[in-house]
Amino acid sequence: MLKIKGGKFHGSPCLPNCDYIIKASCDFKKHVQRKHRIELRKIDERSENLNNVDQLQLNNQPMNQVESESLNNVDQSQLNNQPMNQVENENEMEIVESEIMLLSDSDISETEDDHSIELNTEDEFGIDDHEFTCIQQSKDESRYFSDLYFGDFKEKEIPMLLRVFDKILEKRFTLNIPFNYLSELAIDFINFNYDLEICNDEDKLLEKIKVFAKSRHIQDYYVSSRGKRIAPECIWIGEYTYYYVPLKAQLTSMFENESIIESIITELESSPIDGTNFCVYNSELTSTRRKYLIGKGRIEIGADDFCIVKAIGPRATQQKYLAVYFTLTNIPIKHRLKRDDVRIIMIANRNQMKRHHLTINDVLQKLSSELQNILENGIDINVQKYGRFNIKMALSGIIGDNKGTYEILGLKESFGKSFVCRACMANRTSIENELDFNLKSEIDLIDYDKKVNNSTNDWNIKRKFIFSNINNINIFNVAPFDVLHDIPQGIIGRLLDLILKYNGSGLTYSESLAKLENYELYHGPISFNHENKIKGTAVQKLELIARLHTIVEFDGQSDGYRLLNALRLLCSLAFSQSLTIDDLDIIHGLAKDLIEMVKKMDTVHKFKVSPKMHNLLHYKDHIKLFGPLALRSTLAIERKHKTCTDWAVVMGCFKNPAMSFLNRHQSMMAIKCQEFIKSDFFSIDLIGPTLSELPKQFVKLKPSRGQGLPHTLNKNVIRKMKHEPNKWFLTTSFWYHDDVIMCCGHIYNSNYQHLDTANQSFINITNLNHVNDWLCNCNGTFQVVQGIL
Structure with a gap:
């Protein structure tokens, strides 16, 4: 039995009854420390090796002097102030050839006298070569944890504590905030969102929160007590x-x-x-x-x-x-x-x-x-x-x-001369010279099966589609086109270049670019790279297309203005969540018009139809097959990807x-x-009248650094009111109470796009449309520029 006195060491929030141990180096380390691959495959062999370790040799093994100092001389005040990257990343942390390891309670026992931790080397245990592992609790342990932290509080106080604990862990996992700062954030959060007068013992509640925020050990117990963690x-x-x-x-x-x-x-x-x-x-x-x-x-x-x-x-x-x-x-x-x-x-x-x-x-x-x-x-x-x-x-x-979808479907990720469309299997020559194509469907699967085993097939098939053995699934009916990568992250940059060159107002291309350079949009300024290609997010690019005619002067009869109008209408319909049959015909006609207009205008570079522009010709058929493509875009995946x-x-x-x-x-x-x-995902949005004043319990929300509110203020952003479609709301401040966010601002009544402001009002944020619109002052009158996304 290996006994480590004190139960504390540098770099870990070790508490009484803690699950952390230190593995001494030398002979014991040779038996225990294995690469992650060998440990998973040979866990039985490792366990046997551990059982055969000479107990006397272990007990007599001298410890490094620096390690001893880390164990005996670090006080609790230093312990609580360790930055999180030292606490969280066991696999990166080194304490003079010692490693931190997380074990179950069955492998560790503790005496009340000296808080010593005993390691039972006779029991099998696993070694985790990753950041952290959630502790597995029995029902009795989980009940003990609940009694320990919630037993002294009123029933109405417990949800508040749970929410604060969740907020602490969210900051820990997403921002890697050091433990000593977590408690400060938690206290600020509870003071801002809750009235502590309802608490039975305010000091005890705040002390519990501080202890929870500073202890990773307790936090891991809390996560496991939630009972919903699915381990990878x-x-x-x-x-x-x-x-x-x-x-x-x-x-x-x-x-x-x-x-x-x-x-x-x-x-x-x-x-x-x-x-x-x-x-x-x-x-x-x-x-x-x-x-x-x-x-x-x-x-x-x-x-x-x-x-x-x-x-x-x-x-x-x-x-x-x-x-x-x-x-x-x-x-x-x-x-x-x-x-x-x-x-x-x-x-x-x-x-x-x-x-x-x-x-x-x-x-x-x-x-x-x-x-x-x-x-x-x-x-x-x-x-x-x-x-x-x-x-x-x-x-x-x-x-x-496009690249990822082609790879999953088993097609070559080639978008140059050897490109083949995954929807119609047309090659590069065909898409540059034709405008009418038919989708492949189930009746073409016989040809697909023949070409799969032919490495020189004309469909660019590299390997069989991995999900093709599942009933009702094939490469032609499972992968909708992505409007996000096709339009804002695809053709917009190329078309914007032509729109500015042919604006017809007398402005040169350089002068038009100078007006757009660093122009403040909803999500920040727009910019261009050294090749004058637009830089920005998809939302910024779509906003720029919607508002471009209010920033740069255009001749209403110019080719650039006609191209801009066609592109703006195409974007609006492609990102719409509800489309009629007539809308589908308009989308298909606009796709053809764009290709023909660009061929006519781009005489210098001898325009060739790109794969993403060719995809537009299939939007009509794919909307019939999959529904509105805006509902099938990668917006959600991109947000998760950013996370x-x-x-x-x-x-x-x-x-x-x-x-x-x-x-x-x-x-x-x-x-x-x-x-x-x-969550009730299908609850109906609150539709009701606006208020002239709010109840007293509402508190004003202050903008938080790094986290934007649902609307950005002072940028002329307005939202259409759901229950009154001919009215818009301009928000000036936000008010919060019991998970309800109210917007304070002014209602603008529309009369042929000329707006008249009304008095200050309050409206529930769920009653406003999700699309950003903008107010523009045109010759002394307000005008609405409707957004796209």
């Missing part, structure tokens, strides 16, 4: 590993939300199964795939690469990762765009894949097998209102940028970043799980 698995392909979170377990957790279950049952009970001709296309259920999708849980899968930046040393070039995400399209789009409603299925190291000669089919094989089982057998759930029943499942679609990048920056872990990131992410999802389960 390590999957081996030969010597290559990637990390996978079981899809079925995540779906089962999501189906605890009763509003999703009720929406599926409502579809089965009230909606007819058949029907392919629709007057309005406003969801995937108003599409030709309706029969396959209705009354089922609908899975949408997306994939994207992201890099862990700021990597250093020899691993700096090995930090590019493939992440696969999913969500349920049963959830309305306004909720599905939120970060926490998009889950991660797997993360794989791209560079390691290449080194081991693996394709995407190899790393998606686990997902393919599980997905096939889910689609064939459904998900068994037990809901209190409906009892136990089986939910049928369907694959709604696969989304991603992954941000977390990777602050995580500070480069030894095993994939595992560390997934552990962090799954713990975050465990915290958010209760909020997700209780």
Whole structure:
């Protein structure tokens, strides 16, 4: 038995009954410390080696003098002030050849006299080569934790404590804030959002929060007590590993939300199964795939690469990762765009894949097998209102940028001379000379099967589509075009160049660029690179197209102005969430017009139709097949992708970043799980009159650094009122109470786009449209410029 006195050491928030130990070096370290790959494969062998260690040799092993000082001389005040990167990243931290390791309570015992920690080397235990592991609790331990932290408080105080604890962990996981600062943030949060006069003992409550904020050990217990954490698995392909979170377990957790279950049952009970001709296309259920999708849980899968930046040393070039995400399209789009409603299925190291000669089919094989089982057998759930029943499942679609989608479909990611369209299989020569194409469909699968095994096929097929063995799924009916990458991140830059050159107002190209340079848009100024190509986010580019005629002067009869109007109308319809049959015809006509206009205008560079511009010709057919493409875009995936990048920056872990990131992410999802389960995704927005004054309990929201409010102030941004479509609301301040946000501002009444301001009013933020519009002063009168996204 190895005994370590004191129970404290430098760099860990160790408390009585703590699960952290220090492994001494030399002979004991040789038996215990293994590479992560060997430990997972040979856990039994390692356990046997540990049991054979000479106990006398261990007890007599001298410890490094510096290690002893770390154990005996570090006081608790220093302990509480350790920065988080020292506490969080065990796999990076070194304490003179010592390592921190997390064990279960069965491996550690503690005496009350000297708080010494005893390591039982006779029991089998695992070694975790990643950032942190959530403690596994029994029901008794979980109950003890609840009694310890909530037993002294009133019932109405406990939800407040839970919310504060969740906020602390959210800051820890997403921002990597040091533990000593977490308590300060928590106190500020509770003082701002709650009236502490309702508390039975304010000092005790604040003290509990401080203790919780400073102890990672207690926080890990809290996460596990939530009971919803789904641990990632390590999957081996030969010597290559990637990390996978079981899809079925995540779906089962999501189906605890009763509003999703009720929406599926409502579809089965009230909606007819058949029907392919629709007057309005406003969801995937108003599409030709309706029969396959209705009354089922609908899975949408997306994939994207992201890099862990700021990597250093020899691993700096090995930090590019493939992440696969999913969500349920049963959830309305306004909720599905939120970060926490998009889950991660797997993360794989791209560079390691290449080194081991693996394709995407190899790393998606686990997902393919599980997905096939889910689609064939459904998900068994037990809901209190409906009892136990089986939910049928369907694959709604696969989304991603053009390169990622081609890779998953098994096609060559070539967009140059050898490009072949995945929708119509037309080659580069055809798309440059023709405007009418027909989609491939199920009847073309016979040709597809023949070409799969032919390495020189004219369809650019590299490998078989990994999901093609699943019923009702093939490369032609599963991957809608992505308007986000096709338009704002695709053709806009090229067309804007022509629009400015042919503005017809007498302004030169350089003068037009000078007016746009650093122009302040909703999300910051616009800029251009050294080749005069626009730089900015998709939202900025769409806003610029909507407002360009108010920034740069145009001749109304010029080619540039006609091109701008065609592009603006195309963007507006392509990003619309509800389209009529006439709208589809307009989209198809605009796509043809744009190509012909650009061919005529771009005489210098001898314009050639790009793959993304060719995609526009298929929008009409894809909207019929998948519903509005704005509902199937990668906006949600891009937001999650940005979150992954941000977390990777602050995580500070480069030894095993994939595992560390997934552990962090799954713990975050465990915290958010209760909020997700209780959400009513289908509640009707509050439609009611505006108020002239607010009740006294509302408090004014102050803008927080780094986190924007739902509207940005002082940029002439207005939102259309849902219950009065001919009116807009200009917000000047925000007021908050009990999760309700009220906007204070002025109502503008529209009369042929000329607006007259009204008195100050208050309106619930849910009553305002999600699209940004803008106020412009034209010759002394206000005019509305309607936004796109």
